[in-house]
Amino acid sequence: GGRIVLKYDLRELWKIKRDIGRADGLLLCIVGNYGTNPLIDKMGIEALKVGKPAILASYMYGGDWGFIRIYESIRGRDLPVLPVSSSDFRDVEKALEIMEKLHKIRGKKILAFTFDRPEVFRSERDRERILTDLIGDVIEKIDEEAREWLLKTASEDTVQIDVHGIDQAIQWKRNEEKYRENLKHIFGLEMVRRDPEELCEYYENISYEEARKVANDWINSAEKVTASHQAIVSSARLYLALKRLVEDTGCEAIGIECCPVMLSGKMPAFPCIAFSKLNDEGIVAFCEADVDSAVTLILGKYLTGRPGVMGNYCLDIPHNRVIYLHCTSPTRLYGYDKPPLRHYITTHGEAHFLGASPVIRFPVGEDVTTVKISVLHGMMCIRYGKSLGLIEDERACRDKLLVETNAAKMLEKHDNRIFGWHKVSFLGDFREEFKAAARLLGLKVVEDYV
Numbered sequence: 001g002g003r004i005v006l007k008y009d010l011r012e013l014w015k016i017k018r019d020i021g022r023a024d025g026l027l028l029c030i031v032g033n034y035g036t037n038p039l040i041d042k043m044g045i046e047a048l049k050v051g052k053p054a055i056l057a058s059y060m061y062g063g064d065w066g067f068i069r070i071y072e073s074i075r076g077r078d079l080p081v082l083p084v085s086s087s088d089f090r091d092v093e094k095a096l097e098i099m100e101k102l103h104k105i106r107g108k109k110i111l112a113f114t115f116d117r118p119e120v121f122r123s124e125r126d127r128e129r130i131l132t133d134l135i136g137d138v139i140e141k142i143d144e145e146a147r148e149w150l151l152k153t154a155s156e157d158t159v160q161i162d163v164h165g166i167d168q169a170i171q172w173k174r175n176e177e178k179y180r181e182n183l184k185h186i187f188g189l190e191m192v193r194r195d196p197e198e199l200c201e202y203y204e205n206i207s208y209e210e211a212r213k214v215a216n217d218w219i220n221s222a223e224k225v226t227a228s229h230q231a232i233v234s235s236a237r238l239y240l241a242l243k244r245l246v247e248d249t250g251c252e253a254i255g256i257e258c259c260p261v262m263l264s265g266k267m268p269a270f271p272c273i274a275f276s277k278l279n280d281e282g283i284v285a286f287c288e289a290d291v292d293s294a295v296t297l298i299l300g301k302y303l304t305g306r307p308g309v310m311g312n313y314c315l316d317i318p319h320n321r322v323i324y325l326h327c328t329s330p331t332r333l334y335g336y337d338k339p340p341l342r343h344y345i346t347t348h349g350e351a352h353f354l355g356a357s358p359v360i361r362f363p364v365g366e367d368v369t370t371v372k373i374s375v376l377h378g379m380m381c382i383r384y385g386k387s388l389g390l391i392e393d394e395r396a397c398r399d400k401l402l403v404e405t406n407a408a409k410m411l412e413k414h415d416n417r418i419f420g421w422h423k424v425s426f427l428g429d430f431r432e433e434f435k436a437a438a439r440l441l442g443l444k445v446v447e448d449y450v
Helices: 010-022 038-048 064-074 088-105 124-140 144-155 168-173 178-185 196-204 207-219 229-247 258-264 272-280 291-304 406-413 430-443
Strands: 026-030 056-057 081-085 109-113 120-123 159-161 189-194 254-255 282-286 309-318 320-328 343-346 359-362 366-372 379-390 401-405 423-427 444-447
Touching: 010 038, 010 207, 010 430, 026 038, 026 064, 026 088, 038 056, 038 064, 038 430, 056 064, 056 088, 081 088, 081 430, 088 144, 088 291, 109 196, 109 229, 120 291, 124 144, 124 229, 124 258, 159 189, 159 258, 168 291, 178 189, 178 291, 189 196, 196 229, 196 258, 196 272, 207 229, 229 272, 254 291, 272 282, 282 291, 282 401, 291 366, 291 423, 291 430, 309 401, 309 406, 320 406, 359 401, 366 401, 366 430, 379 423, 379 430, 430 444
Parallel strands: 026 056, 056 081, 109 189, 109 254, 254 282, 379 444
Antiparallel strands: 120 159, 309 320, 309 423, 320 401, 343 359, 366 379, 366 423, 379 401
16 A cells, blocks of 8 residues: 655554555655645655665656655664665666565574584595595596595595585575574575585485486587586586475575585585486576575576576786686576576586586676675675677686676675675666665675776
Protein backbone atom coordinates (compact mmCIF):
# COMPACT_ATOMS: atom_id res chain seq x y z
CA GLY A 1 0.00 0.00 0.00
CA GLY A 2 0.92 3.66 -0.07
CA ARG A 3 0.06 7.01 1.46
CA ILE A 4 -0.23 10.58 0.21
CA VAL A 5 1.09 13.06 2.76
CA LEU A 6 -0.22 16.62 2.44
CA LYS A 7 0.60 18.03 5.86
CA TYR A 8 2.47 17.26 9.04
CA ASP A 9 0.53 15.02 11.41
CA LEU A 10 2.31 13.38 14.36
CA ARG A 11 -0.13 10.49 14.61
CA GLU A 12 0.02 9.93 10.87
CA LEU A 13 3.83 9.96 11.07
CA TRP A 14 3.76 7.29 13.78
CA LYS A 15 1.56 5.08 11.57
CA ILE A 16 3.79 5.65 8.56
CA LYS A 17 6.93 4.69 10.50
CA ARG A 18 5.18 1.60 11.88
CA ASP A 19 4.16 0.49 8.40
CA ILE A 20 7.63 1.14 6.98
CA GLY A 21 9.10 -1.01 9.75
CA ARG A 22 6.95 -3.89 8.52
CA ALA A 23 7.79 -3.34 4.85
CA ASP A 24 10.74 -4.59 2.80
CA GLY A 25 11.54 -1.17 1.37
CA LEU A 26 10.32 2.38 0.83
CA LEU A 27 9.61 4.56 -2.21
CA LEU A 28 9.35 8.19 -1.12
CA CYS A 29 8.34 10.29 -4.12
CA ILE A 30 8.22 14.07 -3.70
CA VAL A 31 5.59 15.45 -6.08
CA GLY A 32 5.10 18.93 -4.61
CA ASN A 33 6.19 21.05 -1.61
CA TYR A 34 7.76 24.02 -3.39
CA GLY A 35 7.40 25.98 -0.18
CA THR A 36 9.68 25.83 2.81
CA ASN A 37 7.53 23.89 5.26
CA PRO A 38 10.04 22.13 7.54
CA LEU A 39 7.30 19.96 9.04
CA ILE A 40 6.51 18.36 5.68
CA ASP A 41 10.24 17.78 5.22
CA LYS A 42 10.33 16.17 8.65
CA MET A 43 7.73 13.61 7.58
CA GLY A 44 10.04 12.49 4.78
CA ILE A 45 13.19 12.61 6.88
CA GLU A 46 11.66 10.55 9.69
CA ALA A 47 10.38 8.00 7.16
CA LEU A 48 13.88 7.55 5.75
CA LYS A 49 15.43 7.34 9.22
CA VAL A 50 13.51 4.10 9.85
CA GLY A 51 16.45 2.58 7.97
CA LYS A 52 14.73 0.41 5.39
CA PRO A 53 16.17 0.38 1.85
CA ALA A 54 14.63 3.49 0.33
CA ILE A 55 14.33 5.24 -3.01
CA LEU A 56 13.97 9.00 -2.62
CA ALA A 57 12.48 10.20 -5.91
CA SER A 58 11.55 13.59 -7.29
CA TYR A 59 8.70 14.25 -9.69
CA MET A 60 10.48 16.82 -11.84
CA TYR A 61 9.14 20.41 -11.82
CA GLY A 62 7.02 19.52 -8.82
CA GLY A 63 9.04 17.91 -6.08
CA ASP A 64 12.53 19.21 -6.80
CA TRP A 65 12.95 21.68 -3.94
CA GLY A 66 11.51 19.33 -1.32
CA PHE A 67 13.57 16.45 -2.72
CA ILE A 68 16.80 18.46 -2.44
CA ARG A 69 16.07 19.64 1.11
CA ILE A 70 15.15 16.17 2.37
CA TYR A 71 18.18 14.52 0.79
CA GLU A 72 20.57 17.14 2.16
CA SER A 73 19.11 16.55 5.62
CA ILE A 74 19.89 12.81 5.58
CA ARG A 75 23.05 12.92 3.46
CA GLY A 76 26.03 11.46 5.29
CA ARG A 77 23.95 9.58 7.88
CA ASP A 78 24.80 6.11 6.51
CA LEU A 79 21.18 5.43 5.62
CA PRO A 80 20.35 2.99 2.76
CA VAL A 81 18.87 5.66 0.49
CA LEU A 82 19.08 5.86 -3.31
CA PRO A 83 18.23 9.38 -4.60
CA VAL A 84 16.67 9.52 -8.07
CA SER A 85 15.94 12.85 -9.77
CA SER A 86 15.48 12.47 -13.52
CA SER A 87 13.55 13.94 -16.43
CA ASP A 88 12.69 10.35 -17.35
CA PHE A 89 10.52 8.68 -14.71
CA ARG A 90 11.61 5.30 -16.05
CA ASP A 91 14.79 5.85 -14.04
CA VAL A 92 12.64 5.51 -10.92
CA GLU A 93 11.26 2.26 -12.34
CA LYS A 94 14.83 1.02 -12.89
CA ALA A 95 15.65 1.82 -9.27
CA LEU A 96 12.59 -0.14 -8.16
CA GLU A 97 13.73 -3.09 -10.28
CA ILE A 98 17.10 -3.05 -8.52
CA MET A 99 15.37 -2.92 -5.13
CA GLU A 100 13.24 -5.91 -6.17
CA LYS A 101 16.34 -7.86 -7.25
CA LEU A 102 18.02 -7.17 -3.91
CA HIS A 103 14.91 -8.41 -2.13
CA LYS A 104 15.11 -11.71 -4.05
CA ILE A 105 18.56 -12.32 -2.57
CA ARG A 106 17.30 -12.17 1.00
CA GLY A 107 16.76 -15.50 2.70
CA LYS A 108 19.30 -17.34 0.52
CA LYS A 109 22.01 -19.60 1.97
CA ILE A 110 25.71 -19.79 1.19
CA LEU A 111 27.24 -23.23 1.81
CA ALA A 112 30.96 -23.33 2.65
CA PHE A 113 32.94 -26.53 3.13
CA THR A 114 35.73 -25.69 5.53
CA PHE A 115 37.44 -27.22 8.55
CA ASP A 116 36.87 -25.66 11.97
CA ARG A 117 40.03 -27.06 13.58
CA PRO A 118 43.70 -26.11 13.11
CA GLU A 119 44.88 -29.60 12.20
CA VAL A 120 43.22 -32.37 10.19
CA PHE A 121 44.36 -35.99 10.25
CA ARG A 122 44.32 -38.06 7.08
CA SER A 123 42.94 -41.57 7.16
CA GLU A 124 44.26 -44.39 4.99
CA ARG A 125 41.23 -43.90 2.75
CA ASP A 126 42.01 -40.18 2.44
CA ARG A 127 45.54 -40.96 1.27
CA GLU A 128 44.22 -43.58 -1.13
CA ARG A 129 41.84 -41.04 -2.70
CA ILE A 130 44.68 -38.58 -3.20
CA LEU A 131 46.76 -41.21 -5.01
CA THR A 132 43.97 -42.64 -7.19
CA ASP A 133 41.69 -39.66 -7.93
CA LEU A 134 43.78 -36.53 -7.45
CA ILE A 135 47.14 -37.74 -8.79
CA GLY A 136 46.09 -40.84 -10.73
CA ASP A 137 48.06 -42.01 -13.76
CA VAL A 138 49.91 -38.68 -13.97
CA ILE A 139 52.40 -40.13 -11.48
CA GLU A 140 53.86 -42.25 -14.30
CA LYS A 141 54.40 -39.29 -16.63
CA ILE A 142 56.29 -36.81 -14.45
CA ASP A 143 59.95 -36.56 -13.53
CA GLU A 144 61.37 -38.28 -10.47
CA GLU A 145 61.74 -35.12 -8.36
CA ALA A 146 58.09 -34.15 -8.84
CA ARG A 147 57.01 -37.75 -8.22
CA GLU A 148 58.89 -37.91 -4.93
CA TRP A 149 57.41 -34.60 -3.78
CA LEU A 150 53.87 -35.70 -4.62
CA LEU A 151 54.20 -39.05 -2.87
CA LYS A 152 55.75 -37.42 0.19
CA THR A 153 52.95 -34.84 0.35
CA ALA A 154 50.30 -37.54 -0.03
CA SER A 155 51.83 -39.68 2.72
CA GLU A 156 51.85 -37.02 5.44
CA ASP A 157 49.50 -37.64 8.37
CA THR A 158 48.21 -34.11 8.97
CA VAL A 159 47.16 -30.95 7.14
CA GLN A 160 47.41 -27.52 8.76
CA ILE A 161 44.36 -25.23 8.58
CA ASP A 162 44.09 -21.44 8.77
CA VAL A 163 41.45 -20.89 11.47
CA HIS A 164 42.19 -17.19 12.05
CA GLY A 165 41.55 -15.72 8.60
CA ILE A 166 45.16 -14.86 7.84
CA ASP A 167 44.49 -15.74 4.20
CA GLN A 168 42.82 -12.87 2.33
CA ALA A 169 40.08 -15.16 1.02
CA ILE A 170 38.62 -16.11 4.39
CA GLN A 171 38.15 -12.76 6.11
CA TRP A 172 34.99 -14.11 7.74
CA LYS A 173 37.22 -16.17 10.06
CA ARG A 174 38.67 -12.95 11.54
CA ASN A 175 35.41 -12.18 13.32
CA GLU A 176 32.83 -14.78 12.39
CA GLU A 177 30.13 -13.48 14.73
CA LYS A 178 30.26 -9.95 13.32
CA TYR A 179 30.54 -11.30 9.79
CA ARG A 180 27.38 -13.35 10.16
CA GLU A 181 25.55 -10.38 11.68
CA ASN A 182 26.53 -8.11 8.77
CA LEU A 183 25.72 -10.80 6.22
CA LYS A 184 22.23 -11.18 7.65
CA HIS A 185 21.53 -7.50 8.35
CA ILE A 186 22.85 -6.03 5.09
CA PHE A 187 22.07 -8.76 2.56
CA GLY A 188 19.62 -11.09 4.30
CA LEU A 189 22.02 -13.96 3.58
CA GLU A 190 23.10 -16.84 5.80
CA MET A 191 26.44 -18.65 5.76
CA VAL A 192 26.24 -22.36 6.53
CA ARG A 193 29.50 -24.14 7.35
CA ARG A 194 29.70 -27.84 6.52
CA ASP A 195 32.42 -30.37 7.26
CA PRO A 196 34.31 -31.56 4.15
CA GLU A 197 33.63 -35.14 5.25
CA GLU A 198 30.06 -34.62 4.01
CA LEU A 199 31.34 -33.40 0.64
CA CYS A 200 33.48 -36.52 0.43
CA GLU A 201 30.47 -38.76 1.05
CA TYR A 202 28.55 -37.09 -1.77
CA TYR A 203 31.58 -37.41 -4.05
CA GLU A 204 31.97 -41.13 -3.39
CA ASN A 205 28.27 -41.71 -4.04
CA ILE A 206 28.69 -40.53 -7.63
CA SER A 207 29.45 -43.45 -9.95
CA TYR A 208 32.33 -43.41 -12.41
CA GLU A 209 29.91 -44.28 -15.20
CA GLU A 210 27.74 -41.23 -14.49
CA ALA A 211 30.81 -39.00 -14.23
CA ARG A 212 32.33 -40.35 -17.46
CA LYS A 213 29.24 -39.33 -19.44
CA VAL A 214 29.51 -35.76 -18.13
CA ALA A 215 33.27 -35.69 -18.70
CA ASN A 216 32.83 -36.84 -22.30
CA ASP A 217 30.32 -34.04 -22.92
CA TRP A 218 32.84 -31.53 -21.60
CA ILE A 219 35.60 -32.99 -23.77
CA ASN A 220 33.41 -32.89 -26.89
CA SER A 221 32.50 -29.22 -26.32
CA ALA A 222 36.12 -28.10 -25.86
CA GLU A 223 38.40 -26.94 -28.68
CA LYS A 224 41.15 -29.22 -27.43
CA VAL A 225 42.04 -31.19 -24.31
CA THR A 226 45.50 -31.59 -22.79
CA ALA A 227 44.45 -32.61 -19.26
CA SER A 228 44.23 -36.30 -18.41
CA HIS A 229 40.92 -38.08 -18.93
CA GLN A 230 41.04 -39.33 -15.35
CA ALA A 231 41.38 -35.76 -13.99
CA ILE A 232 38.34 -34.64 -16.00
CA VAL A 233 36.30 -37.61 -14.75
CA SER A 234 37.24 -36.75 -11.14
CA SER A 235 36.15 -33.16 -11.78
CA ALA A 236 32.86 -34.45 -13.20
CA ARG A 237 32.27 -36.55 -10.06
CA LEU A 238 32.81 -33.44 -7.96
CA TYR A 239 30.49 -31.40 -10.21
CA LEU A 240 27.70 -33.96 -9.81
CA ALA A 241 28.30 -34.16 -6.06
CA LEU A 242 28.04 -30.38 -5.72
CA LYS A 243 24.87 -30.28 -7.83
CA ARG A 244 23.32 -32.91 -5.59
CA LEU A 245 24.32 -30.94 -2.50
CA VAL A 246 22.69 -27.82 -3.93
CA GLU A 247 19.51 -29.79 -4.62
CA ASP A 248 19.46 -31.31 -1.13
CA THR A 249 20.25 -28.10 0.77
CA GLY A 250 18.52 -25.50 -1.40
CA CYS A 251 21.54 -23.20 -1.14
CA GLU A 252 22.14 -20.29 -3.52
CA ALA A 253 25.92 -20.65 -3.49
CA ILE A 254 28.39 -23.41 -2.72
CA GLY A 255 32.12 -23.14 -2.09
CA ILE A 256 35.11 -25.02 -0.76
CA GLU A 257 38.28 -24.02 1.07
CA CYS A 258 40.05 -25.63 -1.84
CA CYS A 259 43.68 -26.27 -0.91
CA PRO A 260 43.32 -27.71 2.62
CA VAL A 261 40.23 -29.73 1.71
CA MET A 262 42.00 -31.14 -1.35
CA LEU A 263 45.18 -31.93 0.59
CA SER A 264 43.13 -33.64 3.30
CA GLY A 265 41.86 -36.16 0.75
CA LYS A 266 38.23 -35.19 1.31
CA MET A 267 38.06 -33.60 -2.15
CA PRO A 268 40.31 -35.66 -4.45
CA ALA A 269 39.73 -33.47 -7.50
CA PHE A 270 40.51 -29.94 -8.59
CA PRO A 271 37.18 -28.05 -8.50
CA CYS A 272 37.95 -25.74 -11.44
CA ILE A 273 35.75 -27.20 -14.20
CA ALA A 274 33.01 -28.06 -11.69
CA PHE A 275 32.86 -24.44 -10.53
CA SER A 276 32.92 -23.17 -14.12
CA LYS A 277 30.00 -25.37 -15.18
CA LEU A 278 27.95 -24.64 -12.06
CA ASN A 279 28.31 -20.89 -12.57
CA ASP A 280 27.26 -21.35 -16.21
CA GLU A 281 24.05 -22.90 -14.88
CA GLY A 282 23.32 -20.06 -12.44
CA ILE A 283 24.55 -21.95 -9.37
CA VAL A 284 27.08 -19.68 -7.67
CA ALA A 285 30.25 -21.68 -6.98
CA PHE A 286 33.21 -20.00 -5.33
CA CYS A 287 36.85 -20.79 -4.62
CA GLU A 288 38.79 -20.86 -1.37
CA ALA A 289 35.68 -20.46 0.85
CA ASP A 290 35.78 -16.74 -0.04
CA VAL A 291 32.30 -15.73 1.09
CA ASP A 292 32.92 -12.07 0.17
CA SER A 293 33.38 -13.22 -3.42
CA ALA A 294 30.32 -15.45 -3.11
CA VAL A 295 28.22 -12.45 -2.06
CA THR A 296 29.65 -10.45 -4.97
CA LEU A 297 28.82 -13.26 -7.41
CA ILE A 298 25.27 -13.54 -6.04
CA LEU A 299 24.72 -9.79 -6.29
CA GLY A 300 26.08 -9.76 -9.84
CA LYS A 301 23.91 -12.71 -10.83
CA TYR A 302 20.74 -10.87 -9.84
CA LEU A 303 21.79 -7.41 -11.06
CA THR A 304 23.32 -8.39 -14.41
CA GLY A 305 21.84 -11.78 -15.26
CA ARG A 306 25.39 -12.99 -15.90
CA PRO A 307 27.99 -15.09 -14.07
CA GLY A 308 31.16 -13.39 -12.92
CA VAL A 309 34.82 -14.32 -13.25
CA MET A 310 36.36 -14.65 -9.80
CA GLY A 311 40.12 -14.23 -9.57
CA ASN A 312 43.28 -12.63 -8.27
CA TYR A 313 44.75 -9.68 -10.13
CA CYS A 314 48.16 -8.54 -11.34
CA LEU A 315 49.07 -4.96 -12.31
CA ASP A 316 50.84 -4.12 -15.57
CA ILE A 317 51.30 -0.45 -14.67
CA PRO A 318 53.40 0.88 -17.61
CA HIS A 319 50.78 -0.42 -20.06
CA ASN A 320 47.68 0.60 -18.05
CA ARG A 321 46.53 -2.98 -17.75
CA VAL A 322 45.27 -5.40 -15.12
CA ILE A 323 45.21 -9.18 -15.45
CA TYR A 324 42.44 -10.98 -13.56
CA LEU A 325 43.37 -14.63 -13.21
CA HIS A 326 42.07 -17.90 -11.80
CA CYS A 327 41.34 -21.37 -13.20
CA THR A 328 37.55 -21.41 -12.84
CA SER A 329 36.01 -18.93 -15.29
CA PRO A 330 32.49 -19.66 -16.53
CA THR A 331 31.94 -19.85 -20.30
CA ARG A 332 28.50 -18.17 -20.52
CA LEU A 333 29.75 -14.70 -19.66
CA TYR A 334 27.09 -12.96 -21.76
CA GLY A 335 24.25 -14.59 -19.84
CA TYR A 336 23.00 -17.95 -18.63
CA ASP A 337 20.85 -18.41 -21.75
CA LYS A 338 23.59 -17.27 -24.16
CA PRO A 339 26.03 -19.53 -26.06
CA PRO A 340 29.27 -20.44 -24.26
CA LEU A 341 32.52 -18.79 -25.26
CA ARG A 342 35.11 -20.91 -27.02
CA HIS A 343 37.34 -22.72 -24.56
CA TYR A 344 39.72 -25.62 -24.10
CA ILE A 345 40.66 -27.85 -21.17
CA THR A 346 44.15 -28.18 -19.77
CA THR A 347 45.85 -28.89 -16.45
CA HIS A 348 45.56 -26.65 -13.41
CA GLY A 349 47.76 -23.57 -13.72
CA GLU A 350 49.84 -23.76 -10.58
CA ALA A 351 49.86 -27.57 -10.35
CA HIS A 352 50.88 -27.76 -14.05
CA PHE A 353 50.56 -31.53 -14.50
CA LEU A 354 47.59 -32.18 -12.20
CA GLY A 355 43.87 -31.50 -12.41
CA ALA A 356 41.76 -30.02 -15.20
CA SER A 357 40.89 -26.38 -15.83
CA PRO A 358 38.88 -24.58 -18.51
CA VAL A 359 40.66 -21.86 -20.48
CA ILE A 360 38.19 -19.30 -21.83
CA ARG A 361 38.85 -17.27 -24.97
CA PHE A 362 37.71 -13.96 -23.54
CA PRO A 363 36.38 -11.42 -26.06
CA VAL A 364 38.25 -8.25 -27.02
CA GLY A 365 36.78 -4.74 -26.78
CA GLU A 366 34.04 -5.47 -24.25
CA ASP A 367 33.29 -3.35 -21.19
CA VAL A 368 34.36 -5.04 -17.96
CA THR A 369 32.94 -4.16 -14.55
CA THR A 370 34.95 -5.57 -11.65
CA VAL A 371 33.51 -5.63 -8.15
CA LYS A 372 34.31 -6.86 -4.65
CA ILE A 373 32.18 -6.63 -1.53
CA SER A 374 33.58 -6.57 2.00
CA VAL A 375 30.86 -7.90 4.28
CA LEU A 376 32.92 -7.29 7.40
CA HIS A 377 33.50 -3.61 6.57
CA GLY A 378 30.23 -2.86 4.74
CA MET A 379 32.00 -1.67 1.60
CA MET A 380 32.06 -2.23 -2.16
CA CYS A 381 35.01 -1.81 -4.53
CA ILE A 382 34.15 -1.03 -8.17
CA ARG A 383 36.44 -0.97 -11.20
CA TYR A 384 35.90 -0.51 -14.92
CA GLY A 385 37.93 -1.22 -18.03
CA LYS A 386 37.99 -2.67 -21.54
CA SER A 387 38.70 -6.32 -22.27
CA LEU A 388 41.84 -7.08 -24.27
CA GLY A 389 41.18 -10.82 -24.36
CA LEU A 390 42.94 -13.90 -23.02
CA ILE A 391 46.61 -14.08 -22.09
CA GLU A 392 48.03 -17.58 -22.59
CA ASP A 393 51.01 -18.04 -20.30
CA GLU A 394 52.22 -21.12 -18.43
CA ARG A 395 52.86 -19.07 -15.33
CA ALA A 396 50.17 -18.86 -12.62
CA CYS A 397 46.44 -19.44 -13.20
CA ARG A 398 44.99 -20.49 -16.56
CA ASP A 399 42.16 -17.99 -17.16
CA LYS A 400 43.92 -14.64 -17.57
CA LEU A 401 41.52 -11.84 -18.51
CA LEU A 402 43.50 -8.80 -19.68
CA VAL A 403 41.76 -5.46 -19.01
CA GLU A 404 42.81 -1.95 -20.04
CA THR A 405 42.31 0.39 -17.07
CA ASN A 406 44.14 2.70 -14.66
CA ALA A 407 46.44 0.20 -12.98
CA ALA A 408 48.60 2.87 -11.33
CA LYS A 409 45.60 4.37 -9.57
CA MET A 410 44.60 0.95 -8.23
CA LEU A 411 48.01 0.50 -6.67
CA GLU A 412 47.60 3.79 -4.81
CA LYS A 413 43.95 3.42 -3.76
CA HIS A 414 43.28 -0.29 -3.20
CA ASP A 415 43.03 -1.57 0.39
CA ASN A 416 43.91 -5.27 0.58
CA ARG A 417 43.06 -5.35 4.29
CA ILE A 418 39.43 -4.61 3.42
CA PHE A 419 38.90 -6.15 -0.02
CA GLY A 420 41.54 -8.86 -0.22
CA TRP A 421 43.10 -9.99 -3.48
CA HIS A 422 40.12 -11.65 -5.16
CA LYS A 423 37.88 -9.62 -7.44
CA VAL A 424 34.84 -10.58 -9.55
CA SER A 425 34.56 -9.35 -13.16
CA PHE A 426 31.42 -9.13 -15.32
CA LEU A 427 31.29 -8.48 -19.06
CA GLY A 428 29.40 -5.21 -19.56
CA ASP A 429 29.25 -1.77 -17.99
CA PHE A 430 27.21 -2.29 -14.83
CA ARG A 431 28.77 0.43 -12.69
CA GLU A 432 25.51 2.31 -12.15
CA GLU A 433 23.61 -0.85 -11.22
CA PHE A 434 26.19 -1.81 -8.61
CA LYS A 435 26.36 1.74 -7.25
CA ALA A 436 22.57 1.86 -6.94
CA ALA A 437 22.57 -1.50 -5.17
CA ALA A 438 25.30 -0.28 -2.82
CA ARG A 439 23.16 2.76 -1.91
CA LEU A 440 20.15 0.58 -1.15
CA LEU A 441 22.29 -1.80 0.91
CA GLY A 442 24.01 1.01 2.81
CA LEU A 443 27.47 0.09 1.50
CA LYS A 444 30.28 2.60 1.09
CA VAL A 445 31.60 2.56 -2.49
CA VAL A 446 35.28 2.83 -3.39
CA GLU A 447 36.20 3.31 -7.06
CA ASP A 448 39.90 2.58 -6.93
CA TYR A 449 40.51 3.01 -10.68
CA VAL A 450 39.80 6.78 -10.71
